[in-house]
Amino acid sequence: xxxxxxxxxxxxxxxxxxxxxxxxxxxxxxxxxxxxxxxxxxxxxxxxxxxxxxxxxxxxxxxxxxxxxxxxxxxxxxxxxxxxxxxxxxxxxxxxxxxxxxxxxxxxxxx
Amino acid sequence: xxxxxxxxxxxxxxxxxxxxxxxxxxxxxxxxxxxxxxxxxxxxxxxxxxxxxxxxxxxxxxxxxxxxxxxxxxxxxxxxxxxxxxxxxxxxxxxxxxxxxxxxxxxxxxxxxxxxxxxxxxxxxxxxxxxxxxxxxxxxxxxxxxxxxxxxxxxxxxxxxxxxxxxxxxxxxxxxxxx
Numbered sequence: 001x002x003x004x005x006x007x008x009x010x011x012x013x014x015x016x017x018x019x020x021x022x023x024x025x026x027x028x029x030x031x032x033x034x035x036x037x038x039x040x041x042x043x044x045x046x047x048x049x050x051x052x053x054x055x056x057x058x059x060x061x062x063x064x065x066x067x068x069x070x071x072x073x074x075x076x077x078x079x080x081x082x083x084x085x086x087x088x089x090x091x092x093x094x095x096x097x098x099x100x101x102x103x104x105x106x107x108x109x110x111x
Numbered sequence: 112x113x114x115x116x117x118x119x120x121x122x123x124x125x126x127x128x129x130x131x132x133x134x135x136x137x138x139x140x141x142x143x144x145x146x147x148x149x150x151x152x153x154x155x156x157x158x159x160x161x162x163x164x165x166x167x168x169x170x171x172x173x174x175x176x177x178x179x180x181x182x183x184x185x186x187x188x189x190x191x192x193x194x195x196x197x198x199x200x201x202x203x204x205x206x207x208x209x210x211x212x213x214x215x216x217x218x219x220x221x222x223x224x225x226x227x228x229x230x231x232x233x234x235x236x237x238x239x240x241x242x243x244x245x246x247x248x249x250x251x252x253x254x255x256x257x258x259x260x261x262x263x264x265x266x267x268x269x270x271x272x273x274x275x276x277x278x279x280x281x282x283x284x285x286x287x288x289x290x
Binding site: 001002003004005006007008009010012013014015016017019020021025026028029030032033036039040043044045046047048049050051052053054055056057064065066067068070071072073074075077078079080081082083084085086088089090091092093 | 114115118119122123125126129130132133138141142145148149152155156159160161162163164167168171174175178179182183196199200203204207210211214215218219221222223224225226227229231232235236239240246247248249252253257260261264267268270271272274275278279
């Protein structure tokens with residue numbers, strides 16, 4: 001329970017950054033933090049106390065952790081890298097056009 | 112030491128690191144701090160019985176830090192002189208604190224830490240070795256049971272890379288044809 005709460009607090013820290021920061025780089029980093037906390041939350045829910053990693057071995061009859069969230073989080077980590085790269089590319093282009101990364105100054109609509 | 116104590120420690124490091132990452136003024140230090148947060152996450156995966164995830168998180172975190180440093184630190188982006196809007200920050204903190212209090216009621220309903228409801232996974236755990244012939248059950252799920260999911264993941268990754276190449280190219284197609 002306390003672990004879940006701390007994990008959710010990490011999500012809220014990321015959300016705080018994404019809401020209040022005016023710098024595009026900080027917003028990209030905040031989105032990354034939110035992704036970390038969601039991944040960690042899924043794995044925390046799947047954990048079974050005293051269990052081993054889900055790798056089969058002959059003669060071992062221990063309980064194993066839930067492998068399904070691990071497979072899905074593996075997908076999610078890879079996608080997060082792609083999103084970060086895309087956001088960084090967009091931020092570089094915006095900086096070339098506007099000479100600033102302050103989101104309150106990026107107002108022109110014309111290219 | 113039990114796993115919970117390690118996880119409390121790692122999560123504290125992650126929270127402090129992410130707050131520092133958002134508040135530091137220097138952009139290079141900020142990017143390196145998010146690297147620390149990601150590596151702590153990799154350590155947490157290791158304690159939670161997910162070694163595959165720990166390896167993948169480690170590699171991709173380093174790639175992420177390299178991409179961000181290459182994108183921003185070398186271009187000497189000046190951080191805009193930020194005047195802090197006190198009322199906006201206070202409103203945001205109050206609303207987020209409200210969400211946090213509400214989340215306590217929601218998270219109470221979940222099964223407590225260490226005692227999950229394993230219903231779908233029970234079949235994987237007992238039959239995956241026989242049905243797919245893979246020793247690592249995570250591999251057998253990714254590449255056999257849910258292979259369309261992996262195909263979708265690769266499509267998303269390909270689209271993201273294609274998008275960033277398109278955004279970053281210097282010369283558009285029309286200009287090059289005109290030359």
